[in-house]
Amino acid sequence: MNIYVCIGSSCHQRSSYAVMRQLKAMIAENRLGNSVFVSSAFCLGHCAAGVTIQIDDEIITGVGMGNIADIFQDRILAAVR
Amino acid sequence: MSFFDNNVQQLKYEVLSEVAKLAFANELSAEKLMDVAGIVVPEGKARMRCCIYKERAIVNERVKIAMGGNAKKTNVVEVLEIACDECPVDGIQVTPACRGCIAHRCVNACPKQAIEVVDRQAVIDKSRCVECGRCIAACSYSAITKHTRPCVNACKANALAINKETKKVAIKEDKCISCGACVYRCPFGAIVDKSYITQAIRILLESRNNAVFKVYAVVAPSFASQYAAIPEITIEKVVTAIKKLGFFSVIEAALGADLVAYSEADELVEKGFLTSSCCPAFVQYIQKNFAALEEHVSRNLSPMARLAKEIKQRDPYGKVIFIGPCIAKKAERQLAGVKDLVDCVLTFEELQALLNAKGIDLRALEETPLNNASFFGRIFARTGGLSEAVVQALQEKEISREQFDCKPLACNGIAECKTALLKANKRLLAENFIEGMICEGGCIGGPACLTHSSKDRAFVDSYGQKAIEKTIGDAVAVFE
Numbered sequence: 001m002n003i004y005v006c007i008g009s010s011c012h013q014r015s016s017y018a019v020m021r022q023l024k025a026m027i028a029e030n031r032l033g034n035s036v037f038v039s040s041a042f043c044l045g046h047c048a049a050g051v052t053i054q055i056d057d058e059i060i061t062g063v064g065m066g067n068i069a070d071i072f073q074d075r076i077l078a079a080v081r
Numbered sequence: 082m083s084f085f086d087n088n089v090q091q092l093k094y095e096v097l098s099e100v101a102k103l104a105f106a107n108e109l110s111a112e113k114l115m116d117v118a119g120i121v122v123p124e125g126k127a128r129m130r131c132c133i134y135k136e137r138a139i140v141n142e143r144v145k146i147a148m149g150g151n152a153k154k155t156n157v158v159e160v161l162e163i164a165c166d167e168c169p170v171d172g173i174q175v176t177p178a179c180r181g182c183i184a185h186r187c188v189n190a191c192p193k194q195a196i197e198v199v200d201r202q203a204v205i206d207k208s209r210c211v212e213c214g215r216c217i218a219a220c221s222y223s224a225i226t227k228h229t230r231p232c233v234n235a236c237k238a239n240a241l242a243i244n245k246e247t248k249k250v251a252i253k254e255d256k257c258i259s260c261g262a263c264v265y266r267c268p269f270g271a272i273v274d275k276s277y278i279t280q281a282i283r284i285l286l287e288s289r290n291n292a293v294f295k296v297y298a299v300v301a302p303s304f305a306s307q308y309a310a311i312p313e314i315t316i317e318k319v320v321t322a323i324k325k326l327g328f329f330s331v332i333e334a335a336l337g338a339d340l341v342a343y344s345e346a347d348e349l350v351e352k353g354f355l356t357s358s359c360c361p362a363f364v365q366y367i368q369k370n371f372a373a374l375e376e377h378v379s380r381n382l383s384p385m386a387r388l389a390k391e392i393k394q395r396d397p398y399g400k401v402i403f404i405g406p407c408i409a410k411k412a413e414r415q416l417a418g419v420k421d422l423v424d425c426v427l428t429f430e431e432l433q434a435l436l437n438a439k440g441i442d443l444r445a446l447e448e449t450p451l452n453n454a455s456f457f458g459r460i461f462a463r464t465g466g467l468s469e470a471v472v473q474a475l476q477e478k479e480i481s482r483e484q485f486d487c488k489p490l491a492c493n494g495i496a497e498c499k500t501a502l503l504k505a506n507k508r509l510l511a512e513n514f515i516e517g518m519i520c521e522g523g524c525i526g527g528p529a530c531l532t533h534s535s536k537d538r539a540f541v542d543s544y545g546q547k548a549i550e551k552t553i554g555d556a557v558a559v560f561e
């Protein structure tokens with residue numbers, strides 16, 4: 001599974017760097033380093049609705065520190081387990 | 082109101098704007114291009130030259146440059162012979178302001194006994210005069226002047242010669258470092274930088290609003306000072322404007338600068354002595370004058386190319402257009418390792434022409450955020466910034482003074498670069514890191530900046546303070 005976190009300016013201002021750190025930490029915690037890969041993207045085209053992330057081909061907007069744990073549970077952990 | 086600090090820039094801008102309009106409309110035909118001269122120089126009295134026909138003939142040459150110039154010449158700087166006004170080159174002259182005084186300070190100041198007073202007028206013996214200028218300083222009436230061409234004066238790389246027969250200026254290709262100092266300084270606009278605006282516009286049109294491929298604008302750190310003096314225009318409004326031109330996203334090259342500082346710190350420790358490689362004119366200056374020092378030039382890509390590489394890794398079909406203050410960047414773009422990373426280079430002057438062609442009024446726009454780099458990446462725009470960033474990177478990497486004692490030397494402008502390189506060549510340099518910036522003040526003094534104000538440095542620093550990421554490590558962490 002490939003996850004892209006937008007590091008464009010709008011998402012950055014809405015703390016996408018923290019989202020990315022958190023995501024990486026959760027992946028490490030769950031030992032998913034071999035199946036889930038996180039990288040960055042320069043703008044995913046939904047600047048007004050960020051933070052934007054992309055999980056494989058699916059775009060998810062409105063991500064933040066408040067819901068990243070849920071997203072991880074429902075969309076990432078559920079899919080790879 | 083003009084965005085520029087002189088009328089040569091304004092004229093260039095008018096020509097570029099007309100060509101850009103045609104390019105956006107996909108109407109770059111020979112006939113349409115011929116019409117540009119009549120638009121820029123309308124019927125009526127000549128404003129700049131002897132007659133409007135000469136003015137139009139020159140505009141026609143400017144149109145060629147706006148279209149990319151002479152493809153057979155690789156140098157991005159070209160002379161427009163017809164525009165060269167053949168400024169006098171007769172050295173030190175006594176003007177009629179000489180009162181034939183009895184003090185004869187000029188005579189006494191001259192170390193070569195080249196001045197005599199004949200019939201109450203100072204007369205200079207050209208065969209003796211070495212043009213040191215001491216008589217100029219000594220004269221109480223400011224009656225002695227030196228005639229050197231502004232272009233020759235500006236070119237500290239010693240790359241301009243005067244053709245004895247035609248009296249026109251010519252570029253010595255083996256010396257020219259494409260810094261563009263002459264382009265900015267020639268009062269007749271006779272030395273110009275080739276423009277790639279039509280290539281940029283073609284990329285934007287072919288992307289079909291970023292549907293076919295995405296077009297990324299990478300803006301130089303000196304972006305911070307371009308509009309800073311105009312209260313109604315914010316950086317965020319200019320970002321909106323750039324997106325309105327058809328760019329998908331705008332990214333700070335300063336983020337590339339953060340990456341460069343981070344790896345340059347390691348390279349410095351590894352090699353022990355290094356010169357920076359960010360300024361392409363500085364790199365050319367070393368290659369053309371200090372070949373023995375070339376091995377000490379950092380192997381880092383420039384911030385522009387470094388960031389473009391990150392962009393292309395993530396989006397291999399994307400196109401990258403750099404927008405900056407720099408003419409030498411146009412030359413850097415032609416290098417083998419950079420060609421595929423950066424698809425086109427524009428200047429701030431040219432950006433303004435594109436906005437004008439599209440009728441985009443910067444004042445009237447909403448704001449789009451721009452925040453990618455750290456404070457340290459952002460201050461690359463001014464002299465000393467790169468050194469500060471490398472020192473900071475060493476600290477962040479917890480490399481102690483004992484492990485490596487970094488002694489940077491920030492060279493502001495080509496004269497300081499030359500002094501440092503001469504010393505380094507003789508192994509007499511006390512410092513172990515040379516930050517070389519060919520333009521005075523750093524990139525904020527670049528030839529294609531909209532303005533060149535003494536406040537620009539402060540603008541850059543205060544913009545740096547607004548960066549979200551406070552350390553280089555935080556800014557580059559997203560790339561790990």
Ligand code: FES
Pocket residue numbers: 006007008009010011012042043044045046047048050051052
């Ligand atoms: S900046 Fe994140 S979607 Fe555009």
